[in-house]
Amino acid sequence: MEHAIETFNLTKQFKDLTAVDHLNFKIKKGEIFGLLGPNGAGKTTTISMLCTILRPTEGTATVNGYDISKESGAVRKSIGIVFQEPSVDDILTGRENLQLHAMWYGVPKETRKQRIDEVLNLVGLESRQHSLVKTYSGGMRRRLELARGLLHLPRVLFLDEPTLGLDPQTREHIWEYIERMSKEKDMTIVLTTHYMEEADRLCDRIAIIDQGRIVVMDTPEMLKGSVGGDIICLKTAVTDTERFRKITSISNIEVEDGYIVLTVGNAGEHLQEILNLAGKVESVQIRPASLDDAFLSYTGKEIRPDSGEGGIAQRIVREKTSR
Amino acid sequence: MNEAEAIYALWYREFKVFTREKSRVVTSVFTPLLWIFVFGGGLGSAIDIGGINYQVFIYPGILAMSVLFSSVFYGVYIIWDRKIDILKAVLVAPLSRTSIFVGKVLGGCTDSMIQAFLMLMISFAVGVYLTPYAFLMAVLVLFLLALSLVSAGLIIGSVMESPEGFNMIISFLVFPLFFFSGALYPLNNLPPWLAAITYIDPVTYGVDALRTVTIGVSRFPIYLDLSILAGFALVMFTVGTIAFERMNIL
Numbered sequence: 131m132e133h134a135i136e137t138f139n140l141t142k143q144f145k146d147l148t149a150v151d152h153l154n155f156k157i158k159k160g161e162i163f164g165l166l167g168p169n170g171a172g173k174t175t176t177i178s179m180l181c182t183i184l185r186p187t188e189g190t191a192t193v194n195g196y197d198i199s200k201e202s203g204a205v206r207k208s209i210g211i212v213f214q215e216p217s218v219d220d221i222l223t224g225r226e227n228l229q230l231h232a233m234w235y236g237v238p239k240e241t242r243k244q245r246i247d248e249v250l251n252l253v254g255l256e257s258r259q260h261s262l263v264k265t266y267s268g269g270m271r272r273r274l275e276l277a278r279g280l281l282h283l284p285r286v287l288f289l290d291e292p293t294l295g296l297d298p299q300t301r302e303h304i305w306e307y308i309e310r311m312s313k314e315k316d317m318t319i320v321l322t323t324h325y326m327e328e329a330d331r332l333c334d335r336i337a338i339i340d341q342g343r344i345v346v347m348d349t350p351e352m353l354k355g356s357v358g359g360d361i362i363c364l365k366t367a368v369t370d371t372e373r374f375r376k377i378t379s380i381s382n383i384e385v386e387d388g389y390i391v392l393t394v395g396n397a398g399e400h401l402q403e404i405l406n407l408a409g410k411v412e413s414v415q416i417r418p419a420s421l422d423d424a425f426l427s428y429t430g431k432e433i434r435p436d437s438g439e440g441g442i443a444q445r446i447v448r449e450k451t452s453r
Numbered sequence: 454m455n456e457a458e459a460i461y462a463l464w465y466r467e468f469k470v471f472t473r474e475k476s477r478v479v480t481s482v483f484t485p486l487l488w489i490f491v492f493g494g495g496l497g498s499a500i501d502i503g504g505i506n507y508q509v510f511i512y513p514g515i516l517a518m519s520v521l522f523s524s525v526f527y528g529v530y531i532i533w534d535r536k537i538d539i540l541k542a543v544l545v546a547p548l549s550r551t552s553i554f555v556g557k558v559l560g561g562c563t564d565s566m567i568q569a570f571l572m573l574m575i576s577f578a579v580g581v582y583l584t585p586y587a588f589l590m591a592v593l594v595l596f597l598l599a600l601s602l603v604s605a606g607l608i609i610g611s612v613m614e615s616p617e618g619f620n621m622i623i624s625f626l627v628f629p630l631f632f633f634s635g636a637l638y639p640l641n642n643l644p645p646w647l648a649a650i651t652y653i654d655p656v657t658y659g660v661d662a663l664r665t666v667t668i669g670v671s672r673f674p675i676y677l678d679l680s681i682l683a684g685f686a687l688v689m690f691t692v693g694t695i696a697f698e699r700m701n702i703l
Contacts, residue, residue, distance in 0.1 A: 183545055183702045206547040217538035221470050233462035234546040236455040262473075278542075 134159045134286050134318035135180065139189030142175050142342075149175040151342035152189065157320060157335075162312050164333035165322045166425065172342040173322035174214065177288050180320070181211050194285050207235070210284035214291045216271040220264040224255055224274050227263060228281055235282035249277035253307055269300035276307055280315075287311065289321040293328060305331055326421040330354075336421075340429040350421060357381075357419040357427050360397035362404060364390045365412040373407050380404075382427065393419065393427075459548050460556040467560025471567070481568050485519040489579060502639055505668065512579045513663035514636025516591070519572050520565045520598045521634075521656055525627050527561040528606015532616045544702045554607065554697040558690070561603030562596065569595040581667055590666040597682040598659040604689035611693075611700040634660045640672045655685040 135157040142150040150172040157163045165173045178184040180193055182202035190197055196204040218227050228246045237245055250256045253273035263271065272292065279287055292308065293301040309332065312319050323329050329336050330350045337347040346353065371383050371390055377400055382393035390408075394400055397416045405411060471478070493508035493515070500507040534540040543553055573591060576583050583591065609622060633647075634656035643651065651657045662678035665671035671678075 181545060183541075203547050206545060211545055213538060213541065215538050217542040219466065219539050219542075220537075221473050222466065226469065230462045230466055231542075231546075233458045234543065234548055236458075236547070 132159060133157060133192075134161070135163075135191065135193050135320065137180075137189070137191040140176070140179060140186055140191050141188035142172075142179060142184060143187040148342050150179065150186075153339075153342075153344060155337055155344060155347060157318060159318055160312070160316050161334045162308070162319045162321070162332050164329040164336040165320070165339050166324065166326070166329045166336050166421075167322075167339035168324060168429070171339045173324075173339055174290055175342075176339070177290050177320065177322055181209060181288055182206055207282075208285050210279035210282065210287040212272075212275045212279045212287070212289045212292055214294060216268075216275055218263050218271055218274050218278065221262065223260050223262055224266070224277075225250070225259040227274060228278055231278045231281055237282050245281055245283075249280050252280070252310070253277045254303075269296050269303070272296060272300070272304060273307070276304065280311060280317075283315065284317070286318045286320065289319065291322055291324070293323075293325065301328070308332055326425065330421045338425055338428050345428045346424075353424040354419050354421060357393060357423045359393070359395045359419060361417055361419055361423055362392045362394055362397055362401070363413075363415040364392070364404070364408050365414075366390065366408045366410065367412075368407075368409050374404065376407070377403055393423070456549065456552045459546070460552050460559070463543070463553060463556025464559045464563065467557070468563055471560075471564045478568065481519065481523045482571050484522070485515045485572055486575075488515045488518065489575075493579075503670065505670065506580070509580055509668060510639075510664075510670070511637055512576065512581055513591075513667045514634065514660050516569065516572050516595065516663055516667075517598060517634065517656055517660045518631050518636055520569055520595050520659075521602055521631055522627060523565045523568050524561060524599050524602035525606040525609075525622070525630075527564055528557075528603050528608070529610045529613070529619060529622055531557070531607060531610035532613050532619070535610075536616065541702055544700075550697040550700070551694050554694050557607055558600065558603050558693070561606070562599045565599035565603065566592070566596060569599070576667070583667060587666045591663055594659055594662045594666065594679070594682065597679070597686050598656070601655065601682070601686040601689040604686070604693040608689070608693050608696045611696045630654055630656045633657065635672070636660050639670075655681065658682050658685075 133156045137153050137155055140150060140153040141148070153176060165176060167173050175184065179186050180191055180198060182198050182205050185199065190199050192198070193205045194208040196208065198205055219230075222230070225246065228249065229242070232242045232246065247256075250259050253276055255270065255273055255277065258266065258270065263274065266274065276292070279289075289308070293304050296304065305328070308319060308321075311317050321332065333350060335347065335349055336353060338345045338353070348356070365388065368390070371385060374380055374383055374390075374392060377394075379395035379400060380392050381395070384391045392404065394404075401416070405414070489508065489512060493511045497506050497508035502510045531540060569592070573583070573588065609626075613622075633650045633654040635651050636656075640648065640651055640657070640661070658673065658678040658681045661672050662675060662682065665675050665678065
C-alpha cells in the first residue's frame with residue numbers, strides 16, 4: 131500500500147447541491163496534501179467523508195487501506211482530526227482533555243503519560259497544561275487540538291483550516307508544528323485551506339477544488355509555473371488590450387479594477403516593449419506569479435483572503451448543508 | 454477493555470463538569486427546596502391529606518421532581534455539546550455509539566443521584582424519618598427514574614437539531630410529566646380524565662413508590678410500581694442506544 135488515501139468517484143449530494151462531485155485522487159504516504167478552494171468549494175465535505183463523519187452518496191475512498199464506508203472503525207483508529215472549530219472541552223484542563231482522548235483512542239496505559247508530555251511539549255503548552263481550556267486564547271486552543279490529534283500517533287492527520295482566524299504569529303507557529311510532525315513522525319497530512327500562503331508554504335501537492343471538483347492538482351511550484359512567470363499590473367489611459375497580443379510570451383491579459391493585468395514569461399525581458407505599447411503609464415507593478423494567480427487562472431475567481439468573514443460564511447454554509 | 458475505559462473517560466468528563474459547575478448543583482437543589490418549604494410549608498399550614506401534613510405528603514413527589522428535571526435537562530443538554538462540537542470529538546473517536554450512550558447515561562445518573570442524595574439528606578427537616586431500608590429503596594426508585602429520564606432526555610437531544618426547541622421540551626414534556634405524576638396531590642379521587650393521564654405518566658409510579666417507602670402511603674402495590682419503572686427504564690435505554698446509533702455527527 132503506497133497510498134495513504136485513494137478516492138474512487140467520491141461524491142456527496144445534499145438535497146439540490148452537489149457538494150463533492152466524483153472526486154478521484156491519490157495521496158502518497160508521508161505527503162502534505164492541500165485541498166485549496168474558496169468557501170463552499172467542498173473541502174470540508176471531502177474531509178468529513180474521509181474521516182467517516184459523513185457518508186458518501188456515491189463512490190468511496192480508502193484511508194490507510196481501509197474502506198471509509200465498510201471499515202469506519204479501523205479508519206477512525208488510524209487517523210487524527212483537527213476540526214475547523216475548536217472541539218476541545220472548555221471546562222477541562224488541557225491535560226485532562228488529552229487524558230480523555232488517550233482513553234478514547236486506546237493509547238496504552240503505560241505510554242499514556244509519556245505521549246501526553248511529548249505532544250504538550252511539541253505544541254508548547256506544558257506551562258498551561260493544568261489551566262482550564264476556557265482560559266486559553268484561540269491560538270492555544272488550536273495548538274491543543276493539534277496535540278490531541280497527534281496523541282495516538284495517527285498515520286494520517288486531517289487538518290480542516292488549521293489557522294483560520296489566527297493572528298500571523300500564531301499561524302507561523304502552527305505551520306512550524308505541522309512541518310515538524312510531518313518530518314519527525316513521517317505522518318501523512320491532509321489539510322484544507324483557503325489561504326494561498328499556507329498551501330504554498332506547507333504542501334507537497336495541492337488540489338485546487340471548486341464546486342466540488344478538482345480543477346487541477348500539482349505541486350505549488352508547478353502550479354505557479356503554469357501561470358507563467360511574472361504578473362505586470364499597468365495603470366494607463368489605453369483601453370485597447372489587444373495590442374499586447376503582439377508579444378508572444380504574454381500568456382494572459384485581463385482588465386481588473388481599471389488595471390491591465392498581464393501574465394508574462396519573464397517581465398524583465400519584455401518590460402520596455404510593454405511600456406512602449408502602453409503609452410503614458412500612471413503606475414506599474416511587477417511581481418512573480420503566486421498561487422493566487424494560479425487559482426484565479428484555473429477557477430476564474432479570486433479566493434477571499436480575509437479570515438473573519440470567510441469563516442462565518444463558511445460556517446453558515448456548513449450549517450445549512452449539514453441539515 | 455478499551456470500551457470500558459472509554460466509558461469511564463466519558464463518565465469522568467461529565468463528573469468533572471458537574472463538580473466544576475457548582476452553580477448548576479445549587480440551582481437544581483434550590484427549586485425543589487422552594488417547593489418543599491414554601492409551597493409545601495405554606496399549604497401545609499392549612500391542609501392535611503389523609504391525616505398527613507401536606508408538606509410531608511409532597512416530599513416524595515418533590516424528590517421525584519428534582520430527579521425528573523435534572524435528568525431530562527442533562528440529556529437535552531447534548532444539543533449544546535453538539536453545537537459547540539465537544540460531542541463531535543467523541544463521535545469521531547473509534548468508539549461504539551453504545552459506549553458513548555452508556556457513558557453519557559452514567560454521567561447523567563451520577564448528577565441526578567448526587568442531587569437526590571442531597572434531597573434525601575433534608576428528609577428529617579421535613580419531618581420524614583427514613584429507615585436504612587426506606588433510604589435504600591428510595592435510592593433504587595430514584596435511580597430507575599434517573600436512568601429512564603436521562604435516556605429520554607438524550608433521545609430528545611440526539612434528534613433535536615437546535616437549542617430553540619428547548620423551551621418546548623420543558624413546557625410540553627417536563628412540566629406535564631411533573632403535574633400529572635400526582636407529586637402534588639393524591640390519586641384516589643381524581644376526575645376520570647385526569648386519572649387516565651396520571652396512569653400513563655411513568656413518573657406517577659416513581660412518585661407512588663417513593664411515597665410508599667418514605668411515608669407509607671400508596672396507590673399501587675410496590676411491585677407494580679417497580680416493574681413499570683424498570684420496564685420504562687429498559688425501553689428508554691434501548692431506544693436511546695438506537696437513537697445514538699442513528700445520530701448524525703454534523
